[in-house]
Amino acid sequence: MPPSMVLVVDAVQGTLDDLGTPLSDVTFVVFDLETTGGSASEHAITEIGAVKVRGGEVIGELATLVDPGGPIPPFISVLTGITDAMVVAAPRIESVLPSFLEFIRGTTLVAHNAGFDVGFIKAACAAHGYPPPINAVLDTVDLARRLLTRDETPNCKLATLARLFRTSTEPCHRALQDARATVGVLHGLIERAGSFDVHTVEDLRSFVRAPTPEQRRKRHLADLVPHAPGVYVFEDAHGEALYIGKSTNLRNRVRSYFTASETRPRIREMIGVAERVRPIVCATALEAEVRELRLIGAAKPRYNRKSRFPEKAVWLKLTDEPFPRLSIVREVKDDQGTYLGPFGSTRLADDARAALHEAVPLRRCTERLTLRTTRPACALAGIGRCGAPCEGRESPAAYHEHVDAAREAMTGDAGAVFTALEARMERLAAEQRYEEAAVDRDRLAAYVRTAARMQRLSSLTRLPHLVAASPAFSGGWEIHVVRHGRLTAAGVMPKGAHPAPFVEALVATAETVSPGPGPTPAATAEETECVLRWLESPGVRLVEVDGEWSLPARGAARLKARIDLAYAPRHRPSSREGRPLR
Template structure:
């Protein structure tokens, strides 16, 4: 047989001949449909050499949220004289013409560029795109880096540029990361642009070799458990279709380094069929909490939560505790870390003059007051300056701020952040931002949980296929029974039988006592999904009128861009 020489097109474009434009955007938020670009930074590189840069601030056409200014350092004053995006866009599109685009979490940045093009009558760019997050997940192991955040990778590859949430600076850091990743990819025989793009999505040999593990798994809702040769559970997941979900682990679509590593160790897949999708989700959480598989990142330690407690004593104080007690105290939480609890505690202290000392005080206690009294941040009950009745006013305000109304604390912290931003003390403002977010998120979470965990029994139903109904019994926020009512069956005897066989749950102290917070939140998501109908409710299912939800929405709106970047750069496993 005669040898056939491939064409240059078949061989691909050598990476040394590819012109890359590594770019980064700063924006007013995380949604391209709702927010605007505030800064563009781009670096053009070829064969490892920088051949051009593009950088400009952009007037977003509206105020920059204080949270975003704290994150990026970009203020309204900085962009007031900057060009609008319609003036900047043509020059940027010309700069990237004929190049391959590179970004860290490329979907975020290219999404804003496409939205800007659509808004101003330009066709979207058709440039090839390389995402350094995806490439990092393919070539790096968890032993080399704990996550794929830009700052982490910049340190790994010894970049001379430290990312700082400014567009050009971050683009320059991404250039060094790109070069480091391309060098790593070379050890996998990746030498062309075409090979680089296909390499990111190619299944590993281990994934291909172990596809047979999905053969015995049924097309049913349930939980699947990957186990090694000794029977140790490596990873637990759930699905409404077990066969399809397990099969996906052996395809090119599964790119998570930890999961690919897990596939290499796994020798069998065990499954547990469940009646409904909600039952499968709840059973997954419970099994992860029991088995604590090493390749599951979330839900492994539901018991390791902490609470912020307003103690029950003559002069109450805020204390971080691990256990809930039926002692008349007010609790805020749960928090997944002591740091988050401490952030929330400091946020409350910023707005309320509660004492911060740890000694137990009585009406007869007399000792020298600390500096907080001189600063007007404590009424000094230790010196007798404040009576229990006067101090009780602060306690009642704190109790209300923890359980029902976050407004006063939110207003106080927001005013402080705005003052610090005006004074360009951005680092201090960012600390207050995170403290306020920790407090509001915890308050919103607890109020949401408490709305269900105080109800002795709830029966709810959602439509299934073929006219059937999925019925669930929930007691104090815990799923206690699940069933599927056949089409045409009378609901009353079916529901009565399901309730009669449901798990018994007794009330306990605190907002969560019968199930983990994640299980109750899982049930709440299902209850709030379209089509779900309440069959029976023993009590009231409601949230406080002045609750934290609306303030949390403001915070999440401001954080959304940062959250999306973090999620994409260091995506956690279930």
């Protein structure tokens, strides 16, 4: 450095803010809720318990029962011990919420499975015009999963962790007691975190989000994955599929599993078991989506949650017998029966059946009736809900008028069922029987949504052959061949190529499809829905269509918007009241 030049360095002293807030100086509010169910949009809070702690000392508590605005389900009362009689004189959530929000002001919230409790608080704030809390949130479940090993604890349930840390309060599904137990668990976890040089609340939050050692160690598994659309399969040392996913860029997606952005506990656990990633390159994003569904259904990887058991779909069948009835089945057969579905559960299928029975007086007995069968009629005949064909009161011709109406409601016009249920709901609402009206609303929703979905699927699965194209990012065209709702070929036509020979070659190599019975005869409903979403996306053009692609003019799709409106978020004192369908 030349003698004439002088280097001046300004010394800047760091502040305590640069070091973070020591955990001993942080005010935590550890809270717990009891509710009438698991959905913040459909269920209500019955109890709030919160404990304010700082430096290991309790400095305040808040506890109150809450009137949920409706009956508490019996199984919830058995679990929590909270009954309708206990909350009849309790304040409503709109009276309790301001006190709770003031209690947590300026603190860090802590809960066990925090997403559940915070979700209910945010839903209550939205319903009553309060801004959602902006407090930082810590989840003791996430902390436990990062700090504890399987050798120490078989699971991260609150009761299990309370025993491990020998908390002074035992959790019992009551809000304040569970919050007190969570305080003991939090202190035990913070003590463990100290061995990882976690001494500030900022360190603690970063520690939860940081990649695990297994994630850092296995980053090399993404090195040989290409930058292309397709499917990736995480496999263990024996070649068993652990998890299957899809992406438009396989390399980028697989890399993300080894970063801090991947925080799902199940997936982090899966990374610890995985030994390789097998990429399957696909021509288009739609092909990747369909291949993913097929591979998950075939391999049933234990870390995938969705689409593992397509064969367990449930159907509502109008049977083929002299006096048909509505039956819930798990298999679509090649018979003369009429099917509605698929449903995600038996409960939804039963709801749809109840909706149909409200509009059409089909028999509900399960015995097979013949033209010669005679037996005493049930109570439904006495109240006019069944024509009693079992006693011969209703002729086969008269009964088949009801059968034709039910078949039309399942496959075509849903208006009769909608009108019957809407009239019943209006009558129940006028009598302030809101719980019963809500049950009918759910039944109608199960019927209309499934009928609308099935009619959309059937419109495509009836076509023996369809070719469609959409613009590709490369400037060419993505072309797909679909037969009876099943994707049978996919390819990308280069920019400037002549379409006719390319389409002809793709069609010639497409899979041959022999359709089976039912509304989804050649693929799962989920696969056909993927194809439908692509066909309805902007820019898609039909190249070849064999047959007519249409929906019923008075089908269930025209009513689905009114059903969805009834389930839209709403601001009212009781979220359990039935909403009109007008």
